[in-house]
């Protein structure tokens with residue numbers, strides 16, 4: 048690309064964010080533009096840094112549990128599951144089957160809630176105002192189930208180390224069944240609004256392409272990786288919490304563009320419904336709490352557990368020195384790793400596509416800055 | 418050919434418009450007219466804290482064991498007590514709870530051995546001052562009294 052155009056204009060450096068509504072939080076992107084073309088980007092993060100990993104070192108294992116909800120606040124339950132699994136691995140206990148089953152149901156419901164928020168805001172960024180209302184309407188139903196189950200809608204603190212604290216409420220199974228039955232037609236409705244819409248296709252097709260090899264180079268996971276044609280889902284690759292018992296598919300697409308990522312996520316919502324439907328029919332009876340003492344004091348050692356969060360691979364690495372507090376706690380947030388690929392995806396594209404690409408990565412800044 | 422006709426007659430746009438049209442029906446109205454119409458929160462909702470009292474004699478249920486203060490990740494509960502020589506028990510003197518730092522995680526509620534501390538369904542806790550967020554024992558026993566609006 049020539050340094051200047053025939054009009055002899057110069058490059059323009061533009062700040063996007065941190066208050067820009069389409070950056071989904073407080074992300075600042077410095078764009079280098081030549082007219083409408085993006086020559087390069089740089090992401091500035093850290094506006095939401097709260098030092099969560101450091102807080103973890105100063106709290107007991109049980110006390111840190113509510114903090115993980117505040118990283119990826121859109122998918123708090125997945126975060127809680129990852130943390131609880133990591134500490135359980137350190138303690139060498141396993142949650143009872145009933146607890147595992149309820150955990151799976153709630154995590155899948157949370158995946159749907161997270162994808163719905165993504166779909167609504169992504170469409171809003173691109174200019175489709177309507178889907179966000181419908182998406183939030185259905186998300187509300189999911190949040191109501193969380194509220195009834197554990198008493199909070201967003202920062203749920205639903206799971207405890209070793210199992211669950213709360214038993215299911217009366218009518219929980221029926222509500223999950225109703226939600227599943229209600230939700231599948233709604234996904235079709237969103238698709239009716241968007242999938243064939245010419246503006247939607249025009250804005251998304253061949254925008255922000257990330258090939259499978261590039262995904263692997265950057266360590267990108269989740270729907271972004273699957274849209275590039277790599278069949279990698281930790282729920283199948285390293286099943287946890289009894290995911291091996293459920294029959295579901297990993298949706299993949301080949302092109303790795305923004306449109307494919309949209310299709311993959313829509314399909315994932317349907318698969319989540321399938322998992323929930325199977326799990327809710329098979330909730331075993333039994334205790335919900337494993338053998339964990341009142342004071343959690345894991346033996347010296349370390350554990351890494353990664354799970355498939357709605358946004359990709361979410362890992363928790365916990366080092367114990369035998370005391371009641373973690374010696375070191377490290378989180379591998381999917382959004383943080385996925386955001387690295389932004390520059391590769393948008394370089395050479397148009398400035399209008401930046402919001403589309405930021406939206407399609409489905410980032411949450413709480414998790415990136417921690 | 419089909420694709421061309423679809424493009425000319427804007428089939429995709431009408432398909433989308435049909436969805437929005439279907440959702441016009443008044444039974445799909447979800448808006449809550451908040452101050453007039455108050456949401457009914459779930460039974461397990463973790464909202465404003467309350468220090469329960471014995472309904473028969475008005476005495477507090479709290480035994481000043483300090484477990485809630487120890488369980489809290491934010492260390493925002495302060496319990497003080499003095500030893501009652503007559504009953505050989507600890508009597509609660511003050512109990513402060515800083516709601517401005519609370520994240521309503523419910524760990525204090527779980528820790529309480531006598532269910533004295535409870536997170537209730539009250540959710541209207543806004544105040545005009547920072548100090549108003551720090552609740553003393555009386556406030557915790559009585560609970561917040563938000564203004565009720567009717568229309």
Ligand code: SF4
Pocket residue numbers: 488489490491492493494518519520521522523524525526
């Ligand atoms: S709800 Fe959580 S943060 Fe609030 S006082 Fe209780 S333990 Fe502390």
Ligand code: SF4
Pocket residue numbers: 478479480481482483484485486496528529530531532533534
């Ligand atoms: S745990 Fe319960 S009984 Fe003990 S000090 Fe706190 S409120 Fe009182």
